Amino acid sequence: MEQSKTVVITSANCVTAGLLIPKLKAAGYYTVGLIRKQQQIETDKVIIDWMNSDEAKRALEDADYIVHLSGEINSKEEAIYIQSNLTTTQIVAAAARKGKAKRVIFLSYPGADVKQKNLYLKYKGEAEKLLTNAGKEAVIFRCPVIIDSPEKPSRIDTLFKPKNGKGVPVIGTGKQPMHPVYRGDVVNIILAALARGKAGIYDLSGHEGMTTDEFIQLVNQNPKVRIDHTPAWLSKILARFIKGLSPTFVDILLNHTDSVYDTDTYGEFGTTPVSIVGLWSKQSMI
Helix, strand or coil, X not given: CCCCCEEEEECCCCHHHHHHHHHHHHCCCEEEEECCCCCCCCCCEEECCHHHCHHHHHHHHHCCEEEECCCCCCCCCHHHHHHHHHHHHHHHHHHHHHCCCCEEEEEECCCCCCCCCCHHHHHHHHXXXXXXXXXXXXXXXXXXXXXXXXXXXXXHHHXXXXXXXXXXXXXXXXXXXXXXXXXXXXXXXXXXXXXXXXXXXXXXXXXXXXEHHHHHHHHHCCCCCCEEEECHHXXXXXXXXXXXXXXXXXXXXXXXXXXXXXXXXXXXXXXXXXXXXXXXXXXXCC
């Protein structure tokens, strides 16, 4: 009997990993989860404090495949962007270059580029460059806003729901275009990319375009849900003072929500995108 292939997952305690890990195990892969702090996850093996762990580096070197999910989009400190998006990738790239991994799969963001002024996009771009030059097959998926199912919404979904009788706060006009992608599609395409498809950088967006306001109306299943818009200029000022809201994230919400739906991405990996509108509309009929 052929020995199970090993998949090492960084940030294995994130929402995407939580859906991916059971599918990897069901497909016969041996899974190793790399996390920072002790937490119960479903991988066959767990390594904590992974960025400072020799055991984690050996696991990455011994992996047949690496799924790199680490990243930070909303921080007030550039050092956090560097550590979460770049330093983690330096560790992964070094291990991949030295080790036996056939392929590294990485989640990035549309518009990632080393020349970007936005810190998140800049360091995602740096990470893409590192992995592309690591001497192994790198499959990079640029995912915009990721949305879950209504039965199990994530923070991004609940972030756009009214609380305490107030309207949903939105940065900017609410007319920013977007193509949100269903997390289940992201998980399915990562799983498929272990066995098929060419290395490269792919746009992985949903096929339904909408504005930020339309997205909010969708997740609330209410076209009349109250939405409170904060002007761009004021949002940039507030980001300096409000905890949990960074200038970098404000810039993402104002200027970098849009992405490209590319049918070739799904075709390359033999998957079909789910209709987010249909998915959330079903909930309103229950």
